[in-house]
């Protein structure tokens with residue numbers, strides 16, 4: 001590889017295809033409190049209270065529920081060119097989108113199918129949004145502050161780790177077997193625990209989007225609101241405390257089954273000598289610090305992903321199955 005990797009700043013937004021835009025709006029806007037920055041007949045462009053860019057989530061009407069693409073912001077316009085060269089040199093499908101050809105609010109961008117099979121975009125330019133941080137009068141529902149991370153299902157975790165290392169990502173935490181075989185990894189560019197994490201399983205599929213609140217009481221409030229409205233079926237797992245990342249969490253499923261994690265209280269990783277923290281796969285605290293069982297749907301179910309032409313991509317099955325490891329915290333195996 002002679003082409004330098006693009007300088008990725010952070011995970012920036014995801015675009016999901018949803019089958020019923022009105023139902024999706026109820027879930028993401030009314031219940032979670034995302035702000036509508038822009039909308040048209042078949043799409044919603046949403047952001048959290050702390051986000052100063054145009055959107056962190058795009059919901060578009062589709063025939064099937066799927067991930068359209070994940071998107072990373074890069075530092076300069078030259079990094080968009082670098083991304084195009086980097087993935088072309090890898091022999092991956094690459095599509096250049098001039099401003100106006102791609103997502104509303106986003107400038108010149110490159111979309112690729114990465115070596116893991118995921119549709120991924122790299123862009124620099126994006127429109128700004130009004131500052132809502134102190135518009136407390138507009139903070140509703142789960143009071144989502146910002147997008148935090150993507151979690152993707154992939155059958156080959158070492159390959160995923162190697163790919164994101166080649167893009168300059170650091171590794172904050174891992175789950176490893178007794179022989180240091182890699183079951184999962186959390187990787188970052190911004191100075192938090194992660195921008196992307198890998199869950200071993202059939203892939204490419206999107207496991208979940210992680211969205212941040214300021215405090216743990218907002219995670220509890222989210223679960224209470226779903227319960228109060230007798231919409232508890234949308235709560236899949238938690239609330240709880242993760243071992244990995246130390247975050248307080250609850251996992252929800254939207255009306256199409258897309259999974260979202262409401263996530264708060266992880267930690268700073270920006271020092272240059274920050275070391276990877278390694279969990280053993282037999283440590284019952286890794287997925288839930290209090291040892292609560294992880295339900296089977298959380299390990300097995302995920303969102304299919306599209307290719308650059310909008311076709312659903314086939315999946316390959318996993319090389320290692322963390323849920324089959326004989327450990328009490330999973331309640332499986």
Ligand SMILES: [Fe+2]
Pocket residue numbers: 149151208209210261263
């Ligand atoms: Fe997560």
